[in-house]
Amino acid sequence: MSDLSAQKCEACRADAPKVSDEELAVLIKQIPDWVPEVRDGIMQLERVFKFKNFKAALEFTNKVGAMAEEEGHHPGLLTEWGKVTVTWWSHSIKGLHKNDFVCAAKTDDVFAAL
Numbered sequence: 001m002s003d004l005s006a007q008k009c010e011a012c013r014a015d016a017p018k019v020s021d022e023e024l025a026v027l028i029k030q031i032p033d034w035v036p037e038v039r040d041g042i043m044q045l046e047r048v049f050k051f052k053n054f055k056a057a058l059e060f061t062n063k064v065g066a067m068a069e070e071e072g073h074h075p076g077l078l079t080e081w082g083k084v085t086v087t088w089w090s091h092s093i094k095g096l097h098k099n100d101f102v103c104a105a106k107t108d109d110v111f112a113a114l
């Protein structure tokens with residue numbers, strides 16, 4: 001468990017500040033497999049996880065879903081044969097909040113524990 005994944009998501013209101021470029025540079029070092037990407041004008045964190053078949057990909061998807069429910073923060077999940085694309089961003093602020101980095105780190109932990 002990393003520093004980030006040991007944290008809990010906090011309530012993210014519509015007026016919460018987005019992570020600054022300086023904060024992003026520090027936080028992304030703790031989740032080096034994640035790629036920050038702008039999609040539809042919204043900064044997001046994305047990582048592709050590889051599996052041996054669809055069943056394994058679906059099991060991982062469900063575990064990430066359960067973690068998301070516990071945190072009250074929810075990712076984009078695209079489950080395909082042998083592959084799950086996980087995308088984190090905060091809908092309420094249309095960008096990245098610390099919560100997204102916390103949940104990306106927790107997603108790494110789910111994968112590591114399979």
Ligand SMILES: C[C@H](O)[C@H](O)[C@H]1CNC2=NC(N)=NC(=O)C2=N1
Binds near residue numbers: 073074089
């Ligand atoms: C009411 C509920 O808590 C909110 O809509 C939560 C749910 N999950 C969420 N997940 C994400 N990724 N961003 C949000 O802003 C968000 N808001």
